[in-house]
Amino acid sequence: MIERADYFAAKLAYETDASDLYARQKAGDAVVVVDVRSDEAWAQGRVPNAVHMHYSEIATRAKAEIPVGTEVVVYCWSPGCNAGAKGALEFAKLGYQVREMIGGFEYWVREGYPVADAEGDHRRPVDPLTGVPRIRSRV
Template sequence: MTLSLSAAAHFAARLQFETDASDVHADQEDGARFVLVDSRGDAAWAQGRIVGATHLPTAEIALRAPLEIPADMPVVTYCWGPGCNGATRAALEFAKLGYQVKEMIGGFEYWAREGYPVENDHGRVVRALDPLTAPADAIGCAC
C-alpha cells in the first residue's frame, strides 16, 4: 500500500510541474494566461521555434525575467527535446524567482513532430505530422 501511495504522490507531483505539447497547444487555443519560454540560444531560436513563444535563454532568466514577465504570470519552459535538460534548468531558474512554472516535456522536437505551429526567422514552417508521435487522422491521442 505504501508503494501505491508513494507512486501516486510521485505522478501527481510530475503533473503539477510538467506539461506536454498537446496540453500547451490546447491552452494556447483556449487563450489560457501563460508565457511560453524558449530557453535555447540564438542560433536555435533562429532555426525554428514555437509560434507565440518568448525567447529567453536560460543564462538570461535571472536578469531579464523580472523585467519582462509579471511575477504572477504562469510560465512554461521548453528546449530542444527529451534528450536535453535545458527546459528543466530554465524552469529551475524561474522557480528560484518565485514564478509558477512548468516544463514542457518533449520540447521543440515533439511540438514540431506533432504538427503544431512552428516558425523561423523567415516565417511559418509547415511540417508533416509524425505518426509516431500523434494520431495521423485524429485531433488528439485521447490519453
C-alpha cells in the same frame, strides 16, 4: 500506493507536453511560453508567440519582461536536453509558477503543431510515430 499517486501528481504539476500546451494556447489560457535555447536554435524555429530567453539570462531578465505570478512554460530542444529543466529551475527560484514542456521543441514539431521562424508561421509534416493519426472516411 499513495506514494506513487503523490509522485505522479507532482510530476503533472511541474510538467506539461506539446499537446496540452497547444490546447491551452487555442483555448486562450494566460500562459507565457519561453524558449530557453540558443539564438541559433531559436532562428531555426520556435513555438509561435514564445519569448526567447536563454536559461542563463533568466535570473537577470525575467522579472523585467514577465510579471511575477504569470504562469510560465519553458522548453528546450528535446528529451535529450536539460536546458528546459535549467530554465524551469531559474524561474522557480524567482517565484514563478513554471512547468517544463517534456519532449521539447522536437516533439512540438513532430506532433505537427505550428512553427514560427523568419518566414512566418507554418507546420512541418506530422511524424506518424508521434502525431495523432487522421481518420480517413471510407467512401
